[in-house]
Amino acid sequence: MVAIRQVSADQNSELAACVKAWRHRLPPDDHQVARRRRGRRSNVTQEEIAELVGVSVVWYSNLERGVRANYSDAFLDAVAGTLRLDRHERELLYLLAIGRMPSPAPAGTTPTVLGTALRQFVEGQRWATYVLDRYARVVLHNEMCESYYPWLRTDPSYPRWLFTDADARRRLVNWDTDWAAPLLTQMRIAQALHPQDTGIAALVDACLETSPEARCLWAAHPASGRTLRSRRGIRLASDHRTTLVDVVTLTDPSASDLQIVSLIPVAEAA
Template identity: 80%
Template sequence: MTSRRQVSADLNSDLGAYVKAWRHRLAPDDHQAPRHRRRRRSNVTQEEIADVVGVSVVWYSNLERGVRANYSDAFLDAVTEALRLNRYERELMYLLAIGRMPAPALTGPDPGALDPALRHFVEGQRWATYVLDRYAHVVLHNEVCESYYPWLRTDPSYSRWLFTDADARRRLVNWESDWVAPLLTELRITRARHPQDTGIAALVDAWLETSPEVRGLWDDHAQPYPLRSRRGMRLSGDQQTTLVDVVTLTDPSVNDLQIVSLLPVAGEA
């Protein structure tokens, strides 16, 4: 039987091993601070990373020694940038260092970090297709998608548009039951699956405070909202209703990404 002390020791060991490995994979010429560039090194040093992050070598080296402490989000995010961590590595560092997930980036994850095969699949679809992360950010979409969701040109947050923008109420037929309620259900499930993710809780709280209608739907646990794959939309400048089948593919092993396609229903309105 594994003791709590052993689990804690394993987490400390993992934290140190991962942070050190991430530093060692960096190219020295890209991260050497100015005063260190006179001599060439095979690895980026702790001192160089500390210079970039703006902390003492001792404070940064705590991470590489596996010391779990009350590190600030600002510090961990600065380390993320200095070590050039991707989204998943950032989440792992947060969990190992302070025992919780980071808040989501306001701009969403870097689409460049997505699997090339997924990018090829999405961009190759002839119907509107996009990828949502667990925070309801659109992290990837094809060009066709912008005819349905023009807001994607400036803002990746699907939940912000859906919950707070008057354009969403105009475009989406049965806005409450067919569109808002399903996303709220997904957010409930995500929050339950990731109870340590403060970003999910903060996201839900923000939208509940912003929209009384969304708050009412969230609080009304008894109201049945059947999930309909066939839904109505109004395209830009079009008052007629276009029916679409909303097809969703999920892969929980890939950080809760959902691939969503909007398939027009031929011959119906």
């Protein structure tokens, strides 16, 4: 059982100050808020946050006033996601609100809290840009991405699409060497970094069980010695011609498990 320590009056004041500051930090044109609001206001309101979180305004305003209550993990995680808190801010929210750190999530279900800066970065790119978590799920993408990956509208799992959907083989030029092999390498690294994570192990097993090609690539990887290409070919959903893209991958320093991927057309990169 996780010990819950007493929350002092000073911590209640700190909770109120932090949550209010995080709300005021949200830009008025934040995409999730903008879809629900009419007109323009200088700040995102408590009512808008409460609606996005899925609770009453009174319940959310209690948190923002520093009132200690029996807040659930689901509620605090929803608040953290809506306010765009990073990992450290989420931990601070838990400590101030209920006096303990977040409980460890079951393997394979670790919640991903995306910070404001990361969201703004991805949404501001003119190229297709997306964010992968350690399970190769697309947890954030911009609109341009769907012209390359229309499956994102219904399923966030990159491996499931790549290894089980015939559309992936039609769309991705040199599917096996340029696309499937790099993904399997990433999965192999993730498994080595997190050997106790049953979610990653299950993902690897599922990919190898459903795709004979994946099994061959996985077995050949240690002896292949090939340098994986960053420049690859892909076909858009609306065009059968091949577009060459440079696949640029970055790591978010505030969340090392997240990989930021941009597909930059070679014609624009030149």
